Amino acid sequence: MNLLxxxxxxxxxxxxxxxxxxxxSFVVFGAMYLAPGSPASFLLSGRSxxxxxxxxxxxxxxxxxxxxxxxxxWLGDMVRGDFGRSLTYRTEVSRLLAxxxxxxxxxxxxxxxxxxxxxxxxxxxxxxxGGATDTAVLLATTLAVxxxxxxxxxxxxxxxxxxxxxxxxxxxxxGFLDQVWHxxxxxxxxxxxxxxxxxxxxxxxxxxxxxxxxxTVARARGVPERLVIRxxxxxxxxxxxxxxxxxxxxxxxxxxxxxxxxxxxxxIGQLLELATTTKDFPTVQAxxxxxxxxxxxxxxxxxxxxxxxxxxxxxxxxxAAL
Amino acid sequence: xxxxxxxxxxxVRRSKRAVLAPLVALVCVVALAACAGPPRGAADGTDASFVxxxxxxxxxxxxxxxxxxxxxxxxxxxxxxxxxxxxxxxxANVCESLMRWTPQLTLEPGLARRATNPxxxxxxxxxxxxxxxxxxxxxxxxxxxxxxxxxxxxxxxxAWAQNFENVSAVRKTGPLQVTVTLKRPDSQFPxxxxxxxxxxxxxxxxxxxxxxxxxxxxxxxxxPFSLGTWRKGQSLELRRxxxxxxxxxxxxxxxxxxxxxxSARTNALLRGEADGGYLIPTESYERLRHSGAxxxxxxEGLSTVNLxxxxxxxxxxxxxxxxxxxxxxxxxxxxxxxxxxxxRPTSSLTTRAVWAGAPPGVREAAFGQLPATGRDIGRAKAxxxxxxxxxxxxxxxxxxxxxxxxxxxxxxxAAGTEIGLRVTLKSVAPxxxxxxxxxxxxxxxxxxxxxxxxxxxxDPLDFLTNFKTGAxxxxxxxxxxxxxxxxxxxxxxxDKEQRLGVEARLQKYAAExxxxxxxxxxxxxxxxxxxxxxxxxxxxxxxxxxxxxIGAARPGTAP
Numbered sequence: 001m002n003l004l005x006x007x008x009x010x011x012x013x014x015x016x017x018x019x020x021x022x023x024x025s026f027v028v029f030g031a032m033y034l035a036p037g038s039p040a041s042f043l044l045s046g047r048s049x050x051x052x053x054x055x056x057x058x059x060x061x062x063x064x065x066x067x068x069x070x071x072x073x074w075l076g077d078m079v080r081g082d083f084g085r086s087l088t089y090r091t092e093v094s095r096l097l098a099x100x101x102x103x104x105x106x107x108x109x110x111x112x113x114x115x116x117x118x119x120x121x122x123x124x125x126x127x128x129x130g131g132a133t134d135t136a137v138l139l140a141t142t143l144a145v146x147x148x149x150x151x152x153x154x155x156x157x158x159x160x161x162x163x164x165x166x167x168x169x170x171x172x173x174x175g176f177l178d179q180v181w182h183x184x185x186x187x188x189x190x191x192x193x194x195x196x197x198x199x200x201x202x203x204x205x206x207x208x209x210x211x212x213x214x215x216t217v218a219r220a221r222g223v224p225e226r227l228v229i230r231x232x233x234x235x236x237x238x239x240x241x242x243x244x245x246x247x248x249x250x251x252x253x254x255x256x257x258x259x260x261x262x263x264x265x266x267x268i269g270q271l272l273e274l275a276t277t278t279k280d281f282p283t284v285q286a287x288x289x290x291x292x293x294x295x296x297x298x299x300x301x302x303x304x305x306x307x308x309x310x311x312x313x314x315x316x317x318x319x320a321a322l
Numbered sequence: 323x324x325x326x327x328x329x330x331x332x333x334v335r336r337s338k339r340a341v342l343a344p345l346v347a348l349v350c351v352v353a354l355a356a357c358a359g360p361p362r363g364a365a366d367g368t369d370a371s372f373v374x375x376x377x378x379x380x381x382x383x384x385x386x387x388x389x390x391x392x393x394x395x396x397x398x399x400x401x402x403x404x405x406x407x408x409x410x411x412x413x414a415n416v417c418e419s420l421m422r423w424t425p426q427l428t429l430e431p432g433l434a435r436r437a438t439n440p441x442x443x444x445x446x447x448x449x450x451x452x453x454x455x456x457x458x459x460x461x462x463x464x465x466x467x468x469x470x471x472x473x474x475x476x477x478x479x480x481a482w483a484q485n486f487e488n489v490s491a492v493r494k495t496g497p498l499q500v501t502v503t504l505k506r507p508d509s510q511f512p513x514x515x516x517x518x519x520x521x522x523x524x525x526x527x528x529x530x531x532x533x534x535x536x537x538x539x540x541x542x543x544x545x546p547f548s549l550g551t552w553r554k555g556q557s558l559e560l561r562r563x564x565x566x567x568x569x570x571x572x573x574x575x576x577x578x579x580x581x582x583x584x585s586a587r588t589n590a591l592l593r594g595e596a597d598g599g600y601l602i603p604t605e606s607y608e609r610l611r612h613s614g615a616x617x618x619x620x621x622e623g624l625s626t627v628n629l630x631x632x633x634x635x636x637x638x639x640x641x642x643x644x645x646x647x648x649x650x651x652x653x654x655x656x657x658x659x660x661x662x663x664x665x666r667p668t669s670s671l672t673t674r675a676v677w678a679g680a681p682p683g684v685r686e687a688a689f690g691q692l693p694a695t696g697r698d699i700g701r702a703k704a705x706x707x708x709x710x711x712x713x714x715x716x717x718x719x720x721x722x723x724x725x726x727x728x729x730x731x732x733x734x735x736a737a738g739t740e741i742g743l744r745v746t747l748k749s750v751a752p753x754x755x756x757x758x759x760x761x762x763x764x765x766x767x768x769x770x771x772x773x774x775x776x777x778x779x780x781d782p783l784d785f786l787t788n789f790k791t792g793a794x795x796x797x798x799x800x801x802x803x804x805x806x807x808x809x810x811x812x813x814x815x816x817d818k819e820q821r822l823g824v825e826a827r828l829q830k831y832a833a834e835x836x837x838x839x840x841x842x843x844x845x846x847x848x849x850x851x852x853x854x855x856x857x858x859x860x861x862x863x864x865x866x867x868x869x870x871x872i873g874a875a876r877p878g879t880a881p
Binding site: 056057086088089090091096099100103154157158161162165168169170171172261262263264265266267270271273274277278279 | 394395397398400403476477479533534536537538553554555556557579580581582583585586587589590592593595752756757
């Protein structure tokens with residue numbers, strides 16, 4: 001892989017990403033535009049407003065401008081980093097995001113670490129040990145995959161918070177350690193399903209790799225089993241595992257809405273839920289786009305990292321490699 | 323006995339002069355368990371252990387701080403936008419109004435030491451001298467004029483603008499005197515001066531904050547607490563204000579925690595992560611009652627649960643069909659299942675508490691001739707038949723927004739089916755459900771939907787005026803000249819006894835015409851853990867500095 005190829009590939013994928021974001025922005029903007037209920041009526045909190053008040057609100061938020069004009073206006077602002085002013089919170093959306101994004105990121109990172117650490121280890125153990133261990137892991141992961149995050153949230157709260165009193169039942173905490181303590185249960189609730197999924201993907205990929213010829217050859221050559229597993233099996237399986245990375249991150253981002261709400265964590269997910277309810281469209285649009293953007297950025301990173309992990313994969317052939 | 327307010331969750335807009343606002347949250351596993359229990363309670367649907375308290379015991383001492391669960395974060399604490407439970411529950415302790423609502427839901431002087439009306443078009447407010455704002459300045463008439471004018475300025479789109487629609491001018495008529503001139507006599511206006519509509523904030527403070535007023539920094543008000551740290555999405559702190567003109571608060575600090583999920587809120591109360599809260603989810607009554615962590619109280623509210631009629635062109639346009647539906651409704655069943663037994667079946671659109679000031683004769687006139695709340699299926703069937711509506715179809719909106727909503731919709735369906743109507747339920751997403759209150763387009767194709775309404779002031783007219791021709795919450799376009807004329811007469815009558823007399827006629831009229839079908843009174847719920855006491859149990863917490871009275875339940879626990 002030469003550097004020029006890599007750069008060209010990166011440039012192409014970045015362009016694709018920007019175009020996709022543009023389409024997404026249109027969809028996100030259009031969806032809010034079509035949804036029932038006028039933002040003005042929410043803004044005026046359901047009162048029968050005087051015509052002057054209505055006109056003032058419509059002018060301030062450009063509610064009466066034609067769709068295309070509003071969209072371009074909004075897009076221009078977004079590009080310049082101006083996310084607009086929240087209708088319900090009466091403050092800059094960027095400020096709302098700055099207040100809440102760190103919590104969501106910490107929650108997501110904690111869950112991701114758990115997913116990767118526990119999921120990979122479980123999958124590996126199940127594939128390598130087989131037998132009863134394999135069956136136990138399969139059972140546990142079936143349970144994990146079958147438990148939606150909001151159900152997990154209720155169960156975890158009931159047991160570890162209310163019954164045992166080990167963890168707080170809600171809130172995000174103050175200071176790093178306190179935050180980690182507060183977010184422990186939410187991140188487990190968030191991670192559970194994905195741990196199960198990743199463990200199964202890892203297990204299958206490793207079993208396939210274990211069956212492959214080069215492993216048989218390596219074993220025949222007397223390469224120690226630990227090395228065989230690490231160099232040949234795990235590395236071969238990693239491509240598949242990494243490919244699911246995009247899926248994992250997107251699931252994490254989507255499920256934060258449920259988990260943050262269940263634990264009243266006060267992050268981006270909860271903000272999105274509330275903003276949708278009140279038709280606070282500048283906030284919904286900004287949060288949706290950021291989530292879409294994060295998701296695509298992760299996918300891009302996965303694409304760029306794949307060739308480094310598995311040299312057989314050439315740039316941009318991820319689909320074929322599968 | 324009486325009444326009650328609702329547990330909300332998602333912000334449902336307060337409307338016009340008062341609001342609706344039901345909600346509650348998703349029914350969780352716990353709730354299911356609670357619902358699945360054996361039926362309990364009295365025959366009228368009221369739970370045997372449901373008793374209204376006048377208040378809680380007075381505090382025995384100070385506490386350093388306590389935390390309070392609220393179901394949502396206020397978007398802003400600007401008093402001109404304070405139209406919903408979370409903002410008012412918090413703001414009531416920080417910002418004070420010209421008049422004050424008491425824990426008994428009566429009116430008394432607030433920042434104005436006296437309110438007089440020398441003629442029907444003039445209200446004069448003499449301000450209390452030496453009142454200090456949190457920003458250190460002393461209150462003057464200029465501040466009051468400025469604060470009220472913010473409500474009236476169309477550019478502000480204030481939530482209370484409508485309560486100022488009869489005001490023609492607000493002027494300073496002395497260093498500590500403000501005169502409000504009205505276009506026509508308005509008996510409701512002086513009462514609204516006890517809500518957030520009558521808040522006085524420091525002109526300099528509000529101006530300095532600019533567009534950020536209410537969202538960060540201080541609120542420059544006069545209450546027993548000032549705004550402390552606000553951790554967005556998490557919590558908000560109030561600190562005791564040492565320069566307060568009135569009785570000093572018992573707690574040095576109050577922390578409001580935003581717990582949007584009903585189950586998370588209940589868990590926080592059980593674990594002591596929150597020391598108390600109002601608007602307890604109905605699903606959690608049983609758990610909290612039996613937890614041993616504290617006490618669940620109920621108090622007077624000004625809320626009723628109703629079936630709001632939205633379309634008079636369909637079968638419900640015939641008053642006989644509306645009466646039939648009302649006769650067939652299983653109100654006790656609804657109170658038991660939908661309100662956790664804490665409520666009272668009613669055939670009155672207004673609560674009993676809102677008539678507290680009425681002389682016995684007037685109360686008798688208002689309630690004496692109302693239909694019974696019991697069922698009469700035979701008569702209901704006959705009415706439907708007489709109206710020629712047998713076999714006709716009604717569409718009732720329902721939503722997972724709260725148990726009160728979905729269970730009432732189901733009860734209406736059951737009642738309708740029994741008397742020969744076909745009732746289809748149309749499930750509406752929680753956010754779209756909110757739009758039913760505000761957007762006529764969202765109500766299209768819907769004949770009726772369950773709604774909870776609360777009064778912001780202790781006057782039955784606050785509710786009854788909603789059925790005036792063209793009123794904002796008059797969804798179905800109900801229109802009756804006699805009703806309109808009575809409404810106007812009540813609005814123009816300052817004498818309370820006389821006014822209540824007119825309102826009793828309105829009430830009777832509404833009960834006959836059923837522009838909405840009343841179902842139940844809903845009391846306020848309050849939970850306090852063992853550590854604390856001193857909170858009012860009535861809905862006064864919306865506009866009364868309730869947190870200032872909360873302190874230690876046992877002596878000797880002062881900081």
